[in-house]
Amino acid sequence: MNKKWWHNTIGYQIYPKSFQDTNGDGIGDIRGIIQKLDYLQDLGINVIWICPIYQSPMVDHGYDISDYELVDSSFGTNDELEELIHKAEKKGIKVLLDLVVNHTSDQHKWFQKAMDNLESKYADYYIIKEGVNGEPPNNWRSIFGGSAWEKIRNTNQYYLHLFTKGQPDLNWENKELREVLYEMINRWLEKGVGGFRIDAISHLKKDFSYNNLPADGPDGLVSGWDYFRNVEGIEMFLNELKEKTFKVYDSLTIGEIDDVRSDDLERYIGEEGYFSSIFDFCHTRYRVRDTKWRSNPIKMVNELRDKLFSKQEFANEHGFLCNFIENHDLPRAIDRLIPQKDINYYSKSMLGAVNFYLKGIPFLYQGQEIGMRDYPKESVKEYKDLTTYNQYKEHLARGISAEDVLQKINIETREHSRTPVQWTDGKNAGFTEGSPWFDINPNYVEINYKRQQSNPGSLFSFYKRMIAVRKRVNLMDTFIYGKTLPRYLHNSGVIAYERIQKNQRILVINNCNNGPVVLEFKEGIKEILLNNYNDLVTGHSDIKLMPFQVIVMELSKSV
Ligand code: GLC
Numbered sequence: 001m002n003k004k005w006w007h008n009t010i011g012y013q014i015y016p017k018s019f020q021d022t023n024g025d026g027i028g029d030i031r032g033i034i035q036k037l038d039y040l041q042d043l044g045i046n047v048i049w050i051c052p053i054y055q056s057p058m059v060d061h062g063y064d065i066s067d068y069e070l071v072d073s074s075f076g077t078n079d080e081l082e083e084l085i086h087k088a089e090k091k092g093i094k095v096l097l098d099l100v101v102n103h104t105s106d107q108h109k110w111f112q113k114a115m116d117n118l119e120s121k122y123a124d125y126y127i128i129k130e131g132v133n134g135e136p137p138n139n140w141r142s143i144f145g146g147s148a149w150e151k152i153r154n155t156n157q158y159y160l161h162l163f164t165k166g167q168p169d170l171n172w173e174n175k176e177l178r179e180v181l182y183e184m185i186n187r188w189l190e191k192g193v194g195g196f197r198i199d200a201i202s203h204l205k206k207d208f209s210y211n212n213l214p215a216d217g218p219d220g221l222v223s224g225w226d227y228f229r230n231v232e233g234i235e236m237f238l239n240e241l242k243e244k245t246f247k248v249y250d251s252l253t254i255g256e257i258d259d260v261r262s263d264d265l266e267r268y269i270g271e272e273g274y275f276s277s278i279f280d281f282c283h284t285r286y287r288v289r290d291t292k293w294r295s296n297p298i299k300m301v302n303e304l305r306d307k308l309f310s311k312q313e314f315a316n317e318h319g320f321l322c323n324f325i326e327n328h329d330l331p332r333a334i335d336r337l338i339p340q341k342d343i344n345y346y347s348k349s350m351l352g353a354v355n356f357y358l359k360g361i362p363f364l365y366q367g368q369e370i371g372m373r374d375y376p377k378e379s380v381k382e383y384k385d386l387t388t389y390n391q392y393k394e395h396l397a398r399g400i401s402a403e404d405v406l407q408k409i410n411i412e413t414r415e416h417s418r419t420p421v422q423w424t425d426g427k428n429a430g431f432t433e434g435s436p437w438f439d440i441n442p443n444y445v446e447i448n449y450k451r452q453q454s455n456p457g458s459l460f461s462f463y464k465r466m467i468a469v470r471k472r473v474n475l476m477d478t479f480i481y482g483k484t485l486p487r488y489l490h491n492s493g494v495i496a497y498e499r500i501q502k503n504q505r506i507l508v509i510n511n512c513n514n515g516p517v518v519l520e521f522k523e524g525i526k527e528i529l530l531n532n533y534n535d536l537v538t539g540h541s542d543i544k545l546m547p548f549q550v551i552v553m554e555l556s557k558s559v
């Protein structure tokens with residue numbers, strides 16, 4: 001495998017709106033990120049991915065871009081962004097921007113020009129089709145709810161939007177459009193960004209070979225995934241995109257890709273793949289509060305383990321997936337994966353480590369390192385995101401009572417991860433001097449960075465140690481390039497694996513049970529690298545792991 005600069009990435013995702021406000025308008029900003037660079041460096045981070053900071057009407061909080069070349073004034077200026085890139089670089093941190101090229105905002109000048117004149121070349125930058133008998137061209141449901149088509153005023157034409165109607169899909173079949181996008185991407189790369197996280201990239205190609213399909217809900221619509229996700233022919237776009245942009249700059253690119261088939265992974269992230277890595281979501285659908293697992297959380301753990309290891313089989317031979325448990329589209333991991341009664345320091349720290357040392361690029365999400373939690377609401381009106389409201393309406397339409405829908409939303413909504421970062425126990429958790437754009441979780445009085453910063457027994461200190469182990473010079477190579485071998489597969493609720501390379505063996509064991517487990521163990525221990533308890537109980541030929549204990553050790557015997 002050819003070595004690349006980004007192979008030893010420790011990534012951290014920033015949702016800028018909620019990271020740190022510096023001018024008192026209640027919205028996090030680029031200055032706020034600059035201010036926290038020392039913090040990120042201290043934690044051990046060397047790559048940050050910032051969610052979209054371009055000009056946007058914020059219908060989807062920045063994922064609806066109205067100007068790719070301009071920083072939104074709520075976040076700061078282009079000069080400040082360049083300052084951030086350079087200051088970060090000096091601290092050994094690369095900046096990844098979010099690349100959103102499946103769609104623009106309906107306020108983008110291309111779309112405006114298209115709407116002004118459906119004969120103009122800009123109309124072909126988007127996907128516009130004739131309605132059928134007064135109805136949209138077909139009955140696709142948008143990923144965020146409602147029809148995926150919006151009628152264009154005074155015509156029988158509709159434009160496609162797989163997300164909100166403020167996010168018209170771009171027509172990647174148009175060569176001129178593709179070239180314009182590549183030029184834009186290269187301008188950012190010229191400015192020194194390390195690469196991109198690439199949004200919704202599996203939707204670039206659409207298949208229009210059908211009209212209506214049988215409805216799958218009371219709205220008469222259908223989630224036509226097979227017609228707009230990983231559709232055959234997408235390879236041409238992805239390859240061209242890489243060849244004309246990322247490859248030229250040796251950048252780190254991470255595609256947001258749902259459901260890539262295992263046999264396609266080589267084309268995506270193999271040595272000559274379209275991207276450096278991908279965020280794969282095979283493991284994020286697990287939620288311990290779903291009826292399926294509520295009474296049997298260990299069954300969930302075992303399924304999750306099998307999913308993780310089946311992807312590692314591929315990673316062993318071919319490439320790097322991203323090892324993450326949280327992002328801005330998911331509720332907080334602690335609330336998703338740990339039964340409420342079992343939430344404590346041990347379960348929280350163990351969860352942080354559960355996939356951290358697998359082969360791949362580890363990625364944290366802001367606030368994860370201090371154990372930020374979901375913030376359920378009394379009323380749906382306290383939420384901000386359009387998709388939350390669409391989901392609310394859809395559940396109601398399916399006949400679920402308003403009370404139950406609120407409960408469901410309170411468990412499922414992605415907005416939990418978007419509450420402002422809790423820096424201190426002071427005013428507004430130290431996030432802003434003004435009034436925050438989104439309510440701060442009242443638990444900031446207990447859960448905040450300041451309280452954990454210099455306490456060696458805190459979750460934050462655990463995360464720091466966890467990252468430091470991953471970066472140790474004598475272990476780094478094995479963590480990056482070593483194979484992953486599952487271990488203790490017959491022990492229920494245990495996620496354990498060895499990382500092996502040459503003569504080095506590192507064993508990682510996570511006990512996801514809320515009780516102790518005894519595991520057969522006849523190895524010599526060279527060094528205990530990480531432990532969320534003070535010690536490890538070893539017997540003659542076994543070890544006993546305490547509830548939610550995680551242990552990482554280098555074994556003394558060579559393979
Ligand atoms: C991606 C983003 C999500 C956004 C959507 C539409 O899934 O992660 O936040 O709403 O794309 O751009």
Ligand code: CA
Pocket residue numbers: 021022023024025026027028029074
């Ligand atoms: Ca601000």
